Amino acid sequence: MHKMKLSNGIEIPVIGLGVYQSEFGEQTENAVEWALESGYRHIDTAKIYGNEQSVGSAILKSNISRKDIFLTTKLWNNDIRSGKMKEAFNESLEKLQTDYVDLYLIHWPVQGFTEAWKVLEELYFSKKIKVIGVSNFHQNHLSELDKAATVKPMINQIESHPMFNNQELIDYCQEQKITVQAWSPLGGNGTNIISNEILNEIGKKYNKSSAQVIIRWNLQRNVIPLPKSVNKNRIKSNIEVFDFNLTDEDMMRINELNEFKRVGPNPDDFKF
Numbered sequence: 001m002h003k004m005k006l007s008n009g010i011e012i013p014v015i016g017l018g019v020y021q022s023e024f025g026e027q028t029e030n031a032v033e034w035a036l037e038s039g040y041r042h043i044d045t046a047k048i049y050g051n052e053q054s055v056g057s058a059i060l061k062s063n064i065s066r067k068d069i070f071l072t073t074k075l076w077n078n079d080i081r082s083g084k085m086k087e088a089f090n091e092s093l094e095k096l097q098t099d100y101v102d103l104y105l106i107h108w109p110v111q112g113f114t115e116a117w118k119v120l121e122e123l124y125f126s127k128k129i130k131v132i133g134v135s136n137f138h139q140n141h142l143s144e145l146d147k148a149a150t151v152k153p154m155i156n157q158i159e160s161h162p163m164f165n166n167q168e169l170i171d172y173c174q175e176q177k178i179t180v181q182a183w184s185p186l187g188g189n190g191t192n193i194i195s196n197e198i199l200n201e202i203g204k205k206y207n208k209s210s211a212q213v214i215i216r217w218n219l220q221r222n223v224i225p226l227p228k229s230v231n232k233n234r235i236k237s238n239i240e241v242f243d244f245n246l247t248d249e250d251m252m253r254i255n256e257l258n259e260f261k262r263v264g265p266n267p268d269d270f271k272f
């Protein structure tokens with residue numbers, strides 16, 4: 001798996017398996033097992049997904065050394081509100097059956113995120129986390145964080161797919177040397193982006209699916225996509241994207257599909 005360097009020098013595999021809405025137990029364990037078998041070395045989970053235990057078990061069962069897998073989890077909103085950041089982190093470690101995570105993210109910019117960031121920094125300095133970052137942060141949240149932070153976030157994980165490419169925020173982050181990860185890169189399960197004619201037409205030129213085109217488009221704009229799948233063939237095909245290049249015109253046509261349509265909540269107005 002190809003890697004890129006983050007602002008603190010740590011390398012991250014450029015595609016990760018997303019497990020949001022993968023069920024606890026066999027479904028998630030299989031997805032992670034198949035992903036690792038097909039060459040993924042980056043798994044993205046969160047406390048709120050309820051499947052950290054399954055992710056951890058699948059990693060342990062694989063014969064791949066822990067240090068060769070980039071593992072992400074996220075701090076949930078209620079644990080920030082109740083000031084239980086450290087407890088939540090330790091619980092995640094326990095469920096993941098590991099003694100460190102590669103990446104720990106503040107999941108949403110809830111009130112108290114600057115205090116939470118201080119805890120992430122402490123865990124980072126004590127080497128329990130290799131990379132610290134945020135998720136669903138807009139420019140205003142990032143600049144508020146900046147005022148309190150000793151360590152700048154290395155990652156911002158945000159919604160981005162062709163119908164809501166979020167390019168302005170991506171450009172802003174990249175200017176600040178914050179690497180961007182895309183959640184729901186394929187539009188989640190509530191849209192029909194995969195059947196978009198233009199994406200399929202572009203794919204045909206390279207003998208690739210529209211999903212592979214979207215994943216490649218992310219790589220070429222230096223965004224790390226985290227496609228979710230629980231299907232063995234789709235998991236495998238989602239990383240078969242290193243043997244073709246989209247042209248500038250292809251990239252532009254995909255950028256033009258933007259309809260400013262989110263599939264998830266707006267980070268400036270969410271109620272959970």
Ligand code: A2P
Nearest residue numbers: 184185186187188189211227228229230231234
């Ligand atoms: P499934 O898990 O059954 O494969 P996103 O990553 O944007 O959240 O999108 C995930 C959705 O897209 C899931 O419903 C997933 O279903 C589906 N999906 C993942 N990979 C592909 C693919 N290569 N082709 C079509 N659908 C896919």
